[in-house]
Amino acid sequence: MGGVRLRGFGWRHAGRRAWAVRGLDLHVEAGERVLLLGPSGAGKSTLLAALAGLLPADSGEQEGTVEVDGVEPRQAREQVGIVFQDPETQLVMARCGDDVAFGLENRGVPAGEIWPRVDEAMRRVGFPYHRDRPTAALSGGEQQRLALAGALALRPRLLLLDEPTANLDPAGAALVRRAITGALDADTTMILVEHRVAEALPLVDRVVVLEPGGGVRADGTPEAVFATHGDALAAEGVWVPGRTMPPRRAAAPAGDLLLAADRVGLPPRLAATDVRVRAGEALAVLGPNGAGKSTLALLLGGLLRPGTGRVAATGELAGRDAGTPPHRWRAPALARRIGSVFQDPEHQFVTGTVFDELALGPRRTGQPEAAVRATVDGLLDRLRLAALARANPYTLSGGEARRLSVATALATAPRLLVCDEPTFGQDRRTWRELVDLLAELREAGHGVVAVTHDTDFVDALADRTVTLDRP
Amino acid sequence: MISIEPVAAPGAPLARRNPVAKVAAALVFSFTLLATLDPVAPALALAVELAVLPLFGIRYRVLARRAAPLLASAAGIVVTLVLFAADRSGRVLVEAGPLLVTTGVLGTALGLALRMLAVALPGVIVFATTDPTDLADALVQNAKAPARFAIGALAAFRLVPLLGQEWQMISMARRARGVDAGRNPVAKLRLFVSTAFALLVGAIRRGTRLAVAMDARGFDAGTPRTVARRQRFGAADALLVAGAAILAGAALAVSVALGTFRPLIG
Amino acid sequence: MNHTDSHRWRTIDILVASVIAVAFGVIFWAWGMVWSATEGAFAFFPPAQTLLYGVWLMPAVLGGLVIRKPGAALYCETVAAVLSALLGSQWAGTVIPQGMIQGAGAELAFAAFRYRSFRLPTALLAGALTGLGAALFDFFAWNAKYDLTSYRIPYALLTVVSAAVITGVGGWALTRALATTGALDRFPAARDRAPV
Numbered sequence: 001m002g003g004v005r006l007r008g009f010g011w012r013h014a015g016r017r018a019w020a021v022r023g024l025d026l027h028v029e030a031g032e033r034v035l036l037l038g039p040s041g042a043g044k045s046t047l048l049a050a051l052a053g054l055l056p057a058d059s060g061e062q063e064g065t066v067e068v069d070g071v072e073p074r075q076a077r078e079q080v081g082i083v084f085q086d087p088e089t090q091l092v093m094a095r096c097g098d099d100v101a102f103g104l105e106n107r108g109v110p111a112g113e114i115w116p117r118v119d120e121a122m123r124r125v126g127f128p129y130h131r132d133r134p135t136a137a138l139s140g141g142e143q144q145r146l147a148l149a150g151a152l153a154l155r156p157r158l159l160l161l162d163e164p165t166a167n168l169d170p171a172g173a174a175l176v177r178r179a180i181t182g183a184l185d186a187d188t189t190m191i192l193v194e195h196r197v198a199e200a201l202p203l204v205d206r207v208v209v210l211e212p213g214g215g216v217r218a219d220g221t222p223e224a225v226f227a228t229h230g231d232a233l234a235a236e237g238v239w240v241p242g243r244t245m246p247p248r249r250a251a252a253p254a255g256d257l258l259l260a261a262d263r264v265g266l267p268p269r270l271a272a273t274d275v276r277v278r279a280g281e282a283l284a285v286l287g288p289n290g291a292g293k294s295t296l297a298l299l300l301g302g303l304l305r306p307g308t309g310r311v312a313a314t315g316e317l318a319g320r321d322a323g324t325p326p327h328r329w330r331a332p333a334l335a336r337r338i339g340s341v342f343q344d345p346e347h348q349f350v351t352g353t354v355f356d357e358l359a360l361g362p363r364r365t366g367q368p369e370a371a372v373r374a375t376v377d378g379l380l381d382r383l384r385l386a387a388l389a390r391a392n393p394y395t396l397s398g399g400e401a402r403r404l405s406v407a408t409a410l411a412t413a414p415r416l417l418v419c420d421e422p423t424f425g426q427d428r429r430t431w432r433e434l435v436d437l438l439a440e441l442r443e444a445g446h447g448v449v450a451v452t453h454d455t456d457f458v459d460a461l462a463d464r465t466v467t468l469d470r471p
Numbered sequence: 472m473i474s475i476e477p478v479a480a481p482g483a484p485l486a487r488r489n490p491v492a493k494v495a496a497a498l499v500f501s502f503t504l505l506a507t508l509d510p511v512a513p514a515l516a517l518a519v520e521l522a523v524l525p526l527f528g529i530r531y532r533v534l535a536r537r538a539a540p541l542l543a544s545a546a547g548i549v550v551t552l553v554l555f556a557a558d559r560s561g562r563v564l565v566e567a568g569p570l571l572v573t574t575g576v577l578g579t580a581l582g583l584a585l586r587m588l589a590v591a592l593p594g595v596i597v598f599a600t601t602d603p604t605d606l607a608d609a610l611v612q613n614a615k616a617p618a619r620f621a622i623g624a625l626a627a628f629r630l631v632p633l634l635g636q637e638w639q640m641i642s643m644a645r646r647a648r649g650v651d652a653g654r655n656p657v658a659k660l661r662l663f664v665s666t667a668f669a670l671l672v673g674a675i676r677r678g679t680r681l682a683v684a685m686d687a688r689g690f691d692a693g694t695p696r697t698v699a700r701r702q703r704f705g706a707a708d709a710l711l712v713a714g715a716a717i718l719a720g721a722a723l724a725v726s727v728a729l730g731t732f733r734p735l736i737g
Numbered sequence: 738m739n740h741t742d743s744h745r746w747r748t749i750d751i752l753v754a755s756v757i758a759v760a761f762g763v764i765f766w767a768w769g770m771v772w773s774a775t776e777g778a779f780a781f782f783p784p785a786q787t788l789l790y791g792v793w794l795m796p797a798v799l800g801g802l803v804i805r806k807p808g809a810a811l812y813c814e815t816v817a818a819v820l821s822a823l824l825g826s827q828w829a830g831t832v833i834p835q836g837m838i839q840g841a842g843a844e845l846a847f848a849a850f851r852y853r854s855f856r857l858p859t860a861l862l863a864g865a866l867t868g869l870g871a872a873l874f875d876f877f878a879w880n881a882k883y884d885l886t887s888y889r890i891p892y893a894l895l896t897v898v899s900a901a902v903i904t905g906v907g908g909w910a911l912t913r914a915l916a917t918t919g920a921l922d923r924f925p926a927a928r929d930r931a932p933v
């Protein structure tokens with residue numbers, strides 16, 4: 001039980017001309033553990049939603065057939081559990097135990113059985129707190145484990161996981177992976193979407209690579225797939241294990257100081273920290289979930305007022321404004337000097353199309369329309385967003401939205417760029433493009449600060465690192 | 472920060488009562504008092520409300536903070552009445568142009584301000600001690616509210632603090648993109664409207680995703696739901712509602728006996 | 738006009754209706770933060786409050802226009818009222834029945850068109866009727882002691898007009914603006930968007 005069969009399956013989201021997935025023939029036996037790969041935008045998330053019966057007819061158009069256990073996914077819902085990428089929007093209740101119980105109540109599990117099953121699910125994922133703990137007081141990794149417990153409590157035959165460790169620190173990601181291994185029964189089918197193949201391989205026994213245009217690109221055991229298609233897949237954007245990226249080291253030593261933070265902090269979110277950024281250098285900020293990295297990024301970006309200490313810009317960055325701290329600058333001046341990329345891309349979008357989003361910054365700095373167009377088209381092309389120029393930013397896939405938000409900051413080429421997790425959810429090719437863009441910015445004498453959990457990124461680009469601890 | 476968590480000790484004898492009973496008691500008490508315009512009944516009711524406060528586990532300082540906006544509204548009532556009172560009988564205290572302040576006006580103002588406080592406080596007290604989850608459970612189990620709607624609203628309430636943070640993030644993102652208003656109030660209003668719009672769009676998207684996540688866990692399965700948390704409506708709860716009705720009625724009765732009662736209609 | 742065949746509420750209808758109410762609760766809270774300096778003017782000059790009323794009533798009309806199902810306007814405004822009670826609003830408990838009366842006003846307008854028309858005139862009527870609900874509640878419950886001609890009647894009229902314009906027309910325009918963002922793609926309100 002828990003097998004999956006797709007015949008010529010295709011799905012087109014409402015409001016789109018292109019198909020997200022098309023011509024897909026795939027058979028997954030009960031009990032198989034499948035890693036689903038494919039470049040960003042290839043339709044992986046869409047496929048998982050289809051298997052979970054979560055693509056209602058009013059949200060797009062379907063081709064071909066999907067079967068779970070020989071029936072339509074809608075009828076097989078009881079067999080399927082799904083964990084999405086963003087834990088915040090899949091927790092329903094205010095207390096942890098209630099949240100795990102939610103699905104059991106919906107399925108009409110007798111009241112007496114609910115709490116034992118809740119406790120069992122929480123134990124299986126190694127959840128460290130009592131049932132009464134508020135869900136709002138959990139870190140990202142803990143929320144993700146709770147979401148997994150909520151899915152496991154329903155004892156699914158088919159477990160679908162969509163990048164369950166994105167945005168988690170390495171320790172938290174390892175915990176979630178361990179929770180997945182420990183929690184699966186032998187006959188549970190699992191389909192996992194994850195860009196970083198190396199970490200995911202111990203969990204799976206089969207790899208399926210989606211072709212962006214439609215259909216399956218490669219299918220088989222991990223060894224077989226990577227032995228026969230390794231080079232081609234790597235070129236197409238799959239993170240083939242064992243293939244490291246050539247680093248982009250700084251060509252020249254760092255230049256003048258741009259921004260200095262002295263004992264800057266914001267209790268209780270961030271303990272006092274010292275940071276200096278120079279022109280032509282890339283600084284990586286590391287640390288566990290909840291250490292205050294994003295808070296530090298906002299402080300350096302001149303968006304939050306420091307609770308303690310101070311942030312000071314030099315004349316090199318701010319000219320006559322060097323005397324005033326960045327959080328008191330007028331917005332247009334700030335945007336010219338310091339660019340910020342937020343952790344959640346969606347927080348950042350202000351306009352209705354991908355094109356306008358990229359053009360906003362250059363237009364505000366008064367560039368002529370032809371130059372704006374050239375900048376925007378260049379970025380669209382390099383980041384593989386050209387086909388989406390007229391799409392609404394909020395309808396993009398996870399990886400596409402991330403690239404767009406980084407590109408908006410790159411469009412104005414600010415002297416200092418502060419980005420929060422710039423590479424999450426990227427395939428190998430778009431990841432490379434992002435690293436190159438940041439490296440070019442650095443070569444042109446700009447300063448780059450990047451908050452990140454991505455060790456490959458640190459190895460490839462960072463000149464220096466700062467590591468924060470939980471306050 | 473914006474939050475809907477209860478602000479008082481949940482173990483206090485009256486705070487522990489069934490949420491439906493608490494809300495019903497507050498509504499009965501408030502609506503009985505709406506019927507009069509005199510100062511005596513509201514004053515008595517206020518005394519009762521302050522007296523039962525410890526039974527709800529609320530400290531006076533916490534109540535004062537929660538009810539602070541009420542005091543501004545009470546002041547607003549006095550000002551409005553000075554400007555727009557229908558009845559200006561009694562001894563003249565101040566006469567300045569069209570402004571005529573009499574003892575009658577001030578008496579009415581006092582009555583109205585007291586009445587407003589007395590009517591509003593029960594709700595403040597009850598909701599300060601009520602957990603939204605318990606309220607939704609009780610509404611479904613004891614008041615026959617449709618479960619899908621109660622749980623759906625509850626799930627949305629969980630987003631309140633998140634949306635509060637989102638408001639701040641959207642404002643910061645706009646600033647980072649070079650959009651701000653400076654001191655110009657028109658630009659400030661425009662920025663407020665555009666931020667509010669972005670918040671609404673984000674909220675609807677979150678709602679959509681949450682709905683998908685809930686359906687993935689069988690929320691729309693159509694099988695009858697069971698309940699993990701039982702809410703009981705016992706004798707003590709019925710007594711609370713009856714007590715509220717009796718006390719409010721008594722306040723009115725005293726006012727009638729003293730001859731100060733002035734009905735709302737008539 | 739577009740009309741969903743089934744009157745049964747999908748989960749997404751329930752959640753989006755609730756979330757609209759919640760978002761307006763947060764917007765009110767933010768209003769207090771951004772405009773704290775001017776708040777006094779609203780408390781002390783009640784006719785100006787009718788302007789805020791227009792925004793406060795928005796969930797009813799917006800809910801009706803977006804969800805397009807019987808009960809949407811009433812449900813949205815009731816949830817908004819319960820939320821403001823939980824947040825410790827100004828009017829606490831009485832706000833709940835008040836919200837229900839206001840929501841019922843808009844509901845009546847949509848019902849009058851048998852939940853088939855969601856154009857501007859319907860929105861205008863819905864706005865005016867929610868305003869009427871609010872005005873009637875205030876007229877009797879709160880404003881009884883004020884002068885009839887110089888306060889109670891102008892206040893009531895202002896509330897209705899402000900609700901018709903801000904809530905009705907504003908709600909209609911807001912629905913269209915929301916549709917262009919793609920946020921309403923799973924609702925009939927967004928059916929006429931061109932694909933990209």
Ligand SMILES: Nc1ncnc2c1ncn2[C@@H]1O[C@H](COP(=O)(O)OP(=O)(O)OP(=O)(O)O)[C@@H](O)[C@H]1O
Pocket residue numbers: 013014015016019020038039040041042043044045046047395396397398399400425
């Ligand atoms: N709700 C939606 N409305 C319109 N288009 C959408 C929607 N969701 C996804 N798409 C589009 O469908 C395509 C496939 O998206 P999907 O999210 O399935 O990609 P993905 O393979 O998961 O990518 P990623 O690795 O970046 O998460 C993308 O081009 C995306 O822009």
Ligand SMILES: Nc1ncnc2c1ncn2[C@@H]1O[C@H](COP(=O)(O)OP(=O)(O)OP(=O)(O)O)[C@@H](O)[C@H]1O
Pocket residue numbers: 140167169268269270287288289290291292293294295296343636639
């Ligand atoms: N707006 C806010 N209000 C109050 N507390 C907050 C806010 N934002 C974050 N926090 C808290 O401050 C702490 C630091 O948060 P921050 O987002 O800076 O961590 P982080 O290092 O970026 O974590 P992650 O790796 O998960 O992104 C966390 O405990 C978080 O819950």
Ligand SMILES: [Mg+2]
Pocket residue numbers: 044045046397398399
């Ligand atoms: Mg995806």
Ligand SMILES: [Mg+2]
Pocket residue numbers: 293294295343420
């Ligand atoms: Mg962060």
